[in-house]
Amino acid sequence: MDCVLRATGLTKRYHGNPALDNLNLELNQGRIIGLLGPNGSGKTTFIKMAAGLLTPTAGELTICGEKIGPASKAMVSYLPDRTCFSKQRKVTELLDFFGDFYQDFDRSRAEQMLTALGIDPGARMRTLSKGTQEKVQLVLTMSRRARLYLLDEPIGGVDPAARDYILNTIINNYDPSATVLISTHLISDVERVLDEFVFLYQGKVIQKGEADAVREETGKSLDELFREVFKCLPNC
Amino acid sequence: MNWKFAGDRPLYQQIMALIRGAILRGELPPGGKIPSVRDLAAEAQVNPNTMQRAMTELEREGLLVSGGTSGRTITEDSEILEEMRDGALRELAQECAEKFMVFGITPTQAAQLLLNLEKEREEM
Amino acid sequence: MFTKLLKHEWRATRGTLGILCLVSLGAGLLGGLTMHYLIWVDTAREMQHDVIVVLSALAMVAAVIAVGAAGVATLFLLIGRFYKSRFTDEGYLTFTLPVNVHQNLLSSMVNSIIGMIIMFVVIFAAVMMWLFIGLSALEGFTEALRDVLPRFWESAHEVFEEFGLGNTALFLSNVLISGICELVVLMLSVTIGSIAAKKHKVLAAVGVYYGIHVAMSIGSAILSIQVAASDLGGRAFFCYTLLITAAIAVAGYFLMYWLMDKKLNLN
Numbered sequence: 001m002d003c004v005l006r007a008t009g010l011t012k013r014y015h016g017n018p019a020l021d022n023l024n025l026e027l028n029q030g031r032i033i034g035l036l037g038p039n040g041s042g043k044t045t046f047i048k049m050a051a052g053l054l055t056p057t058a059g060e061l062t063i064c065g066e067k068i069g070p071a072s073k074a075m076v077s078y079l080p081d082r083t084c085f086s087k088q089r090k091v092t093e094l095l096d097f098f099g100d101f102y103q104d105f106d107r108s109r110a111e112q113m114l115t116a117l118g119i120d121p122g123a124r125m126r127t128l129s130k131g132t133q134e135k136v137q138l139v140l141t142m143s144r145r146a147r148l149y150l151l152d153e154p155i156g157g158v159d160p161a162a163r164d165y166i167l168n169t170i171i172n173n174y175d176p177s178a179t180v181l182i183s184t185h186l187i188s189d190v191e192r193v194l195d196e197f198v199f200l201y202q203g204k205v206i207q208k209g210e211a212d213a214v215r216e217e218t219g220k221s222l223d224e225l226f227r228e229v230f231k232c233l234p235n236c
Numbered sequence: 237m238n239w240k241f242a243g244d245r246p247l248y249q250q251i252m253a254l255i256r257g258a259i260l261r262g263e264l265p266p267g268g269k270i271p272s273v274r275d276l277a278a279e280a281q282v283n284p285n286t287m288q289r290a291m292t293e294l295e296r297e298g299l300l301v302s303g304g305t306s307g308r309t310i311t312e313d314s315e316i317l318e319e320m321r322d323g324a325l326r327e328l329a330q331e332c333a334e335k336f337m338v339f340g341i342t343p344t345q346a347a348q349l350l351l352n353l354e355k356e357r358e359e360m
Numbered sequence: 361m362f363t364k365l366l367k368h369e370w371r372a373t374r375g376t377l378g379i380l381c382l383v384s385l386g387a388g389l390l391g392g393l394t395m396h397y398l399i400w401v402d403t404a405r406e407m408q409h410d411v412i413v414v415l416s417a418l419a420m421v422a423a424v425i426a427v428g429a430a431g432v433a434t435l436f437l438l439i440g441r442f443y444k445s446r447f448t449d450e451g452y453l454t455f456t457l458p459v460n461v462h463q464n465l466l467s468s469m470v471n472s473i474i475g476m477i478i479m480f481v482v483i484f485a486a487v488m489m490w491l492f493i494g495l496s497a498l499e500g501f502t503e504a505l506r507d508v509l510p511r512f513w514e515s516a517h518e519v520f521e522e523f524g525l526g527n528t529a530l531f532l533s534n535v536l537i538s539g540i541c542e543l544v545v546l547m548l549s550v551t552i553g554s555i556a557a558k559k560h561k562v563l564a565a566v567g568v569y570y571g572i573h574v575a576m577s578i579g580s581a582i583l584s585i586q587v588a589a590s591d592l593g594g595r596a597f598f599c600y601t602l603l604i605t606a607a608i609a610v611a612g613y614f615l616m617y618w619l620m621d622k623k624l625n626l627n
Binding site: 048051052053054055069070071073074076078080082083084085086097100101102 | 361364367368372444445449450451452453455456457458459460621622623624625626
């Protein structure tokens with residue numbers, strides 16, 4: 001299995017406090033991985049760094065062997081935890097935009113998904129509800145045939161039906177040549193979909209493994225394991 | 237199919253149990269085709285790798301037969317089906333016995349309870 | 361990639377830019393018409409309606425303000441676009457595009473330069489229209505025009521020949537480079553404010569902007585004194601100004617590049 005992401009000694013410091021602390025992590029191809037941890041553990045920082053929005057204070061991060069830059073960005077599809085599209089734009093304009101810049105963008109797939117959701121491509125973003133805007137963003141992100149998908153808290157603050165839709169989209173979109181990294185603190189909702197998990201605490205990886213192996217060996221769900229592991233840590 | 241999972245046992249094993257159950261109930265008839273891993277994973281809302289693992293295991297057991305590119309079918313080998321049925325029933329009986337044991341009821345007493353239940357049902 | 365970025369920058373700003381151009385031209389027209397009326401009223405003394413005269417005067421003042429405002433608004437539009445698309449939530453989209461920092465910066469700069477040139481031309485046309493319509497109220501305007509224009513061209517030619525091609529080129533380059541430098545300074549202020557400042561980003565941006573301009577003013581004052589003190593003369597002065605302005609623009613650009621490349625912290 002190819003290594004899709006490799007972080008060595010990755011550190012990010014903001015005024016003394018490290019958001020990421022000498023973090024080492026390898027993600028392999030064709031896996032759906034959960035980046036799990038409480039708020040402030042460094043999940044979003046790590047994902048933003050992989051997306052190219054933050055620069056590390058120390059350490060290295062490579063995506064499919066490439067340093068973070070235009071080459072890595074072409075392979076990474078990033079879904080942020082907030083809507084980032086200009087509200088003036090129409091949905092079709094966003095489809096044009098993605099098609100222009102990303103060679104791996106599958107426009108027909110995106111249009112299919114939008115139709116299935118009942119979203120009018122001619123609508124301006126500002127006329128859509130917040131939930132619908134988020135769905136548009138999800139559709140665009142998942143319609144790319146990327147090597148690495150970075151989903152930052154995709155189901156936080158979302159109703160159960162929408163959550164099901166998001167998880168189904170992730171499953172339906174699965175490709176053995178791609179990797180999906182989902183950061184969340186809502187573990188029980190997501191653990192059915194995960195191959196592997198990574199527990200993050202204060203910018204460090206404190207535990208990782210395969211989801212089913214945990215269930216087999218300990219008879220616990222990931223959610224239960226998480227509570228157990230994080231119960232005894234300070235600031236949790 | 238009702239894909240309900242508990243979080244504390246390996247998902248792939250639970251999937252296998254659910255599929256065995258469906259075959260026993262006749263929902264998935266012997267010789268019948270099974271949807272692709274992708275479709276099943278989407279239906280069950282689980283990771284395709286997990287579904288793949290379950291399918292591979294069932295194939296190894298002989299319960300599923302790989303048809304190459306045309307997908308998987310359920311075996312028509314009656315011996316394997318019998319074996320699976322027996323195995324599933326044994327497991328169920330074991331579970332029941334353990335549950336009754338919690339209340340201090342022996343298997344013989346449990347059998348009597350079940351017979352009484354059946355009589356009541358017939359009288360209704 | 362660069363052309364695509366430029367295309368999208370243009371699409372984002374062309375709407376409002378178009379409106380500002382129309383406002384300028386409209387203001388030019390209004391100014392011209394009111395000027396025409398006021399001059400006509402002034403010469404044809406019988407027909408004086410005070411109220412209309414006052415209104416016309418006010419309208420002309422409004423037109424002046426409108427033209428000025430359109431020019432300033434263009435700058436706000438272009439720099440605002442840079443800020444919004446890079447340093448707000450939209451930045452999450454912009455900075456994850458598969459483009460390098462040079463393409464990122466230059467697409468914004470080129471779009472802004474194009475926008476500024478267009479506005480400049482439109483304002484020039486508006487003022488010309490204003491003068492033409494306004495002054496046509498004067499008696500003998502058309503004859504004077506027929507008389508003056510060819511002579512104006514002739515003397516312009518003479519002045520130009522005397523001034524020399526080199527000096528003209530120098531002068532125009534100075535104007536161009538000053539414009540680009542001003543743009544870079546604006547963009548740099550916004551960049552420093554957004555990246556380097558923890559709180560009060562706007563205040564920091566304004567502070568940096570004024571700081572740079574004060575430094576530039578002091579610099580050019582010193583330069584002027586030096587040149588006046590020596591024998592070098594006007595030409596050398598323009599050369600020095602050109603070089604220094606260009607150097608500031610280039611330094612500013614690379615400072616922006618470094619900040620975006622190595623110090624980006626989008627939140």
